[in-house]
Structures are given as structure tokens and as C-alpha cells.
Amino acid sequence: MFTSISNFYSSLFRRRSNGLNFNRRRRKINFDKVQYVLIFALEIAVVIAVAFGVVLAFGKQVECSNASMEPTYETSDILLVNTIAYKFSEPKTGEVIAFKPKSNVNASYSVKRVIAVPGDTIYINNGRIYINDEIYKENLEVERIENPGIAASPITLLEDQYFVLGDNRNSSEDSRYESVGFVSNEDILGRVWMTYPFK
Known part of the structure; x- marks a missing residue:
């Protein structure tokens, strides 16, 4: 124990x-x-x-308000715009941009493709676009242009002048017409990135 x-x-x-x-x-x-x-x-x-x-960068949305960019973008497509793309570079030929025509702050944004940039000489002859006396090579199928507008004669773009066209060439109000004319950097919102919702 x-x-x-x-x-x-x-x-x-x-x-x-x-x-x-x-x-x-x-x-x-x-x-x-x-x-x-x-x-x-x-x-x-x-x-x-x-x-x-x-x-x-991509937070700005713009509506494609007409058929001028068909078939690339259709009427009422919502497009995402890169608003800082041109803070570090200049618009290039072939890029699609959103801009205010003639700096009209009350106008809706227009969407067009950049065809010629400052220093280029552009004219339209027999429905074809010529840049610096060479035929502009399209990356997409487009119709021959029926109305060359002001580009019927050669135009040399000055500094800060961009010549834009809609992809639907014969149903587009663009740089060929006085209502739009040349586009300047201050008019450009940014580069169109893609449609939203994604297609």
C-alpha cells in the first residue's frame, strides 16, 4: 500500500x-x-x-450608332475603347478609333478606321485608295468607293491630321465629307478594342 x-x-x-x-x-x-x-x-x-x-484602360464604352463599320461592327454594338492607348503612342494606319467629329462635344462618338496619318498623301481614284502613290492594301474585303469626296484630288495630311473611313465604304460619313473632315488627336477618345459582350 x-x-x-x-x-x-x-x-x-x-x-x-x-x-x-x-x-x-x-x-x-x-x-x-x-x-x-x-x-x-x-x-x-x-x-x-x-x-x-x-x-x-478599357472602361469606356461606346455604341456603334450606324452601319458605317459593317461587317466589322454592327449597328448597336457596344465597343470597349482603350482610352490610354494614345497617351503613349500615335494612331496607326488600320486601327479603329472612337472620336468626336469636328470636336463637337454634343455629338455622339463616331467609330472609323484610320487610313492615312500625318505626312501621308491620300487620294481615291476608280474606287481605290492610294497612299503616297501606292494602292492601299486592305486587310478586309471592302467595296470599291463610289464617292471619293474631297479625296478625289491628292491631299497631304498636316501634323495632327488623320484621314478615317468606315469599313462600309459606300454607307459611311467620314473624312471624305466636310461634316467629319480630318480627325485630330484631341478629338480621339481612344482605340476600339473589342465588342462587349465578347463575340
């Missing part, structure tokens, strides 16, 4: 001693887990920053 009591107190003392053992090793920090959490947080921050940039 005394032996069992002695054993009981001995075991109790050992438990308490173990509980007060100050020489136990401290837990090591798992640097792999910390690194994983930091990388994950950084990725989330980058995704948020990119999303914010996309909204800034």
Missing part, C-alpha cells in the same frame, strides 16, 4: 516537473509557410492592380 502511494506521488511530481521544464526547445518558425503566405498576398495585390488598370 505504501509502495503504491509512493509511486503515485512520484509520478505526480514527474508530471509537474515536466510541465515546468524550462529547457524545452522552442517551436521553430516555418519560413516556408510564411513565404507562401507573403507570395499569395503579393499575387492578390498584383491582380487587384491589374484589374484596376484594365478598368482605367
Whole structure:
């Protein structure tokens, strides 16, 4: 009996001693887990920053108000416009832009394709477009132009003058006509990126 009591107190003392053992090793920090959490947080921050940039760049929506850009864009198509594209570069031949005709702030945005840029000489003869005395090579099938408008004679574009046409060449009010004329940088909203919802 005394032996069992002695054993009981001995075991109790050992438990308490173990509980007060100050020489136990401290837990090591798992640097792999910390690194994983930091990388994950950084990725989330980058995704948020990119999303914010996309909204800034492509957040402007413009409606294609007529058939002048068919078949590329149809009437009532909603187009996403990159509004910062031309903050760092100039419009290039072949790009589709959204702009205010004649700087008319009350007009709706017009959507047309850039055909000639500053310094180019453009004219239309026998339904064909000539840029710097060479036939303009289209990247899409278009009709021969019936009415050359002001481009019936050669026109050399000055600095900050862009000549634009609709892809539906014979049903488009564009740079051939006085109502639109040449487009300047300050009139341009940006480069048309795609339709929305995506087609």
C-alpha cells in the first residue's frame, strides 16, 4: 500500500516537473509557410492592380450608332475603347478609333478606321485608295468607293491630321465629307478594342 502511494506521488511530481521544464526547445518558425503566405498576398495585390488598370484602360464604352463599320461592327454594338492607348503612342494606319467629329462635344462618338496619318498623301481614284502613290492594301474585303469626296484630288495630311473611313465604304460619313473632315488627336477618345459582350 505504501509502495503504491509512493509511486503515485512520484509520478505526480514527474508530471509537474515536466510541465515546468524550462529547457524545452522552442517551436521553430516555418519560413516556408510564411513565404507562401507573403507570395499569395503579393499575387492578390498584383491582380487587384491589374484589374484596376484594365478598368482605367478599357472602361469606356461606346455604341456603334450606324452601319458605317459593317461587317466589322454592327449597328448597336457596344465597343470597349482603350482610352490610354494614345497617351503613349500615335494612331496607326488600320486601327479603329472612337472620336468626336469636328470636336463637337454634343455629338455622339463616331467609330472609323484610320487610313492615312500625318505626312501621308491620300487620294481615291476608280474606287481605290492610294497612299503616297501606292494602292492601299486592305486587310478586309471592302467595296470599291463610289464617292471619293474631297479625296478625289491628292491631299497631304498636316501634323495632327488623320484621314478615317468606315469599313462600309459606300454607307459611311467620314473624312471624305466636310461634316467629319480630318480627325485630330484631341478629338480621339481612344482605340476600339473589342465588342462587349465578347463575340
